[in-house]
Amino acid sequence: MNTPSTPRLYHIPLSPYCRKVRLVLGEKRIDxxxxxxxxxxxxxxxLRRNPAGKIPVLRMDGRLWSESQAIVxxxxxxHPNPALMPDTPAGRHEVRRLCAWFDDKFNEEVxxxxxxxxxxxxxxxxxxxxxxxxxxxxxxxxxxxDYLGSLLDERKWxxxxxxxxxxxxxxxxxxxxxxxxxxxxxxxxxLKDWYATVxxxxxFRSVLADQVSGLAPAPHYAELDx
Amino acid sequence: MNTPSTPRLYHIPLSPYCRKVRLVLGEKRIDxxxxxxxxxxxxxxxLRRNPAGKIPVLRMDGRLWSESQAIVxxxxxxHPNPALMPDTPAGRHEVRRLCAWFDDKFNEEVxxxxxxxxxxxxxxxxxxxxxxxxxxxxxxxxxxxDYLGSLLDERKWxxxxxxxxxxxxxxxxxxxxxxxxxxxxxxxxxLKDWYATVxxxxxFRSVLADQVSGLAPAPHYAELDx
Numbered sequence: 001m002n003t004p005s006t007p008r009l010y011h012i013p014l015s016p017y018c019r020k021v022r023l024v025l026g027e028k029r030i031d032x033x034x035x036x037x038x039x040x041x042x043x044x045x046x047l048r049r050n051p052a053g054k055i056p057v058l059r060m061d062g063r064l065w066s067e068s069q070a071i072v073x074x075x076x077x078x079h080p081n082p083a084l085m086p087d088t089p090a091g092r093h094e095v096r097r098l099c100a101w102f103d104d105k106f107n108e109e110v111x112x113x114x115x116x117x118x119x120x121x122x123x124x125x126x127x128x129x130x131x132x133x134x135x136x137x138x139x140x141x142x143x144x145x146d147y148l149g150s151l152l153d154e155r156k157w158x159x160x161x162x163x164x165x166x167x168x169x170x171x172x173x174x175x176x177x178x179x180x181x182x183x184x185x186x187x188x189x190x191l192k193d194w195y196a197t198v199x200x201x202x203x204f205r206s207v208l209a210d211q212v213s214g215l216a217p218a219p220h221y222a223e224l225d226x
Numbered sequence: 227m228n229t230p231s232t233p234r235l236y237h238i239p240l241s242p243y244c245r246k247v248r249l250v251l252g253e254k255r256i257d258x259x260x261x262x263x264x265x266x267x268x269x270x271x272x273l274r275r276n277p278a279g280k281i282p283v284l285r286m287d288g289r290l291w292s293e294s295q296a297i298v299x300x301x302x303x304x305h306p307n308p309a310l311m312p313d314t315p316a317g318r319h320e321v322r323r324l325c326a327w328f329d330d331k332f333n334e335e336v337x338x339x340x341x342x343x344x345x346x347x348x349x350x351x352x353x354x355x356x357x358x359x360x361x362x363x364x365x366x367x368x369x370x371x372d373y374l375g376s377l378l379d380e381r382k383w384x385x386x387x388x389x390x391x392x393x394x395x396x397x398x399x400x401x402x403x404x405x406x407x408x409x410x411x412x413x414x415x416x417l418k419d420w421y422a423t424v425x426x427x428x429x430f431r432s433v434l435a436d437q438v439s440g441l442a443p444a445p446h447y448a449e450l451d452x
Contacts, residue, residue: 063316067323067327069322069326070322070323070326071319073318073319073322074318077315090289090300092299092303093296093299093300096293097296100296101278105278105280
């Protein structure tokens with residue numbers, strides 16, 4: 001017996017995986033209560049209930065849902081308006097390829113090394129940043145910007161001519177880096193234009209309002225005309 | 227102008243991601259030509275053509291396809307017989323959650339540390355195994371076996387009552403470890419029974435015939451009654 005209630009998302013502000021789910025919930029106009037889960041500070045009840053021990057965890061439709069890509073595909077299937085997946089198998093493959101690009105490759109080469117050194121060590125009081133990791137992330141982000149720019153020179157959105165889960169996955173990662181000013185937007189005009197468009201969607205408002213205590217966002221972070 | 231031709235999979239034998247695609251191709255009775263891509267030995271033409279620089283890469287329907295999860299979802303959508311995804315959004319979420327469990331968490335904690343130290347360093351002539359990494363992988367695999375066993379105590383297949391992509395993803399990782407005898411099957415009877423059932427499917431034949439030069443498989447590796 002489950003009574004309908006407002007969905008609740010257990011998250012932390014600068015996690016690209018949490019942001020991806022927040023952006024998709026926002027785009028589909030699903031109201032959600034955000035609960036910050038600082039799992040490193042005390043025993044986390046919600047992490048004990050996700051065997052993978054990870055956030056985001058979404059409480060919705062009477063259940064707990066985990067794994068960000070599996071969650072956003074579920075949301076897209078159950079709330080198809082607006083659709084964030086193309087209607088052909090090849091189109092869906094391209095979206096999933098790009099989601100994996102960000103969640104695996106970009107995360108391993110860029111998001112994780114930069115955020116873990118510049119943000120998480122500070123927030124979790126876990127020592128000083130390792131500058132080699134930061135530099136390696138900053139080197140890698142340039143190649144990624146060039147690749148994404150080359151896609152966007154030929155496409156309106158990342159995976160083709162419609163806004164999809166791939167755009168929100170990419171924006172989730174890039175917006176975390178942009179909070180600490182680690183994206184050189186001048187390197188690709190087409191990427192910069194795309195990001196300005198994504199950033200101006202209503203779904204982005206909550207993400208742009210994030211404040212991590214002790215770590216102010218870069219001055220341009222919340223500006224729509226940056 | 228593309229003429230229909232036999233699909234070709236660029237792969238290496240002990241990669242769980244390549245095996246996952248091979249198993250799904252096999253289950254759907256799609257003939258495929260396997261091309262071993264020892265990308266570390268010489269310039270690899272096919273890796274240059276996948277911007278992510280990874281295998282597997284599948285040449286099929288006149289195009290190149292990359293990212294194993296995106297590929298198997300594409301195969302399931304375009305070759306729906308037999309279906310390897312459930313017909314409800316919640317059922318599909320569970321399959322995708324478990325695929326991510328293996329491809330992210332299990333890979334990071336188990337498959338990658340063990341295979342990189344015990345297999346890839348040897349095959350690529352890249353030094354001696356780091357025993358700390360191997361031990362950490364062998365410790366982690368026990369917890370995973372317990373979790374999977376607890377799922378299979380209540381379900382016929384990993385994600386529910388039907389064979390899905392989750393079973394082949396799990397079997398892809400476990401079979402790589404089983405080649406070098408690093409799975410303690412006696413720890414869970416339900417996991418052992420499940421693996422025996424998956425292993426006996428025709429799709430598994432090509433995987434059980436794999437031979438990595440200089441590295442003989444464990445004696446029970448190809449036995450269906452192990």
